């Protein structure tokens with residue numbers, strides 16, 4: 001099964017993606033996690049990525065698409081995408097890639113959460129995660145970029161009749177159940 005999980009930073013995508021990938025026995029592919037791992041490893045790729053992540057800016061499409069092309073070709077049983085696609089350009093490239101692999105998406109699910117709740121969730125997470133981009137200032141910037149660059153991705157999938165939206169408010173279990181109602 002191939003699933004895309006959409007939603008703004010702080011919507012709970014990461015938490016839900018971990019649970020859902022276990023439930024469906026498919027790999028959880030988080031571009032943010034892949035990039036943070038590259039940065040920690042100190043690789044040349046990581047050095048290129050660090051400035052973008054630290055500032056809360058999107059990594060250029062060409063770089064992200066290359067990364068994902070390699071990763072997705074390696075997932076014959078399906079995958080759960082978390083944090084990709086984040087621009088319409090990435091969504092179009094994903095469509096082409098999946099066509100090449102003859103592997104259509106089963107579900108595109110969006111978690112909706114209001115903006116004031118998102119900022120307080122990100123700040124709370126920052127205290128625990130130590131992520132350099134979980135500060136109030138960078139969180140606000142990431143949200144602004146989300147509305148400008150990533151919200152149109154939802155529209156892109158909506159126009160194709162593919163998006164199912166769910167309320168991201170509630171306990172982890174409640175939100176999980178809403179997602180399971182869609183995928184099972």
Ligand code: AMP
Pocket residue numbers: 009031032033035052053056057058059060064082083084085086087090133142
């Ligand atoms: P995340 O863990 O999904 O919140 O991503 C953290 C950061 O990684 C983002 O703020 C971006 O700097 C970068 N990033 C992750 N996924 C993408 C993507 N699909 N396109 C561009 N940048 C990304």
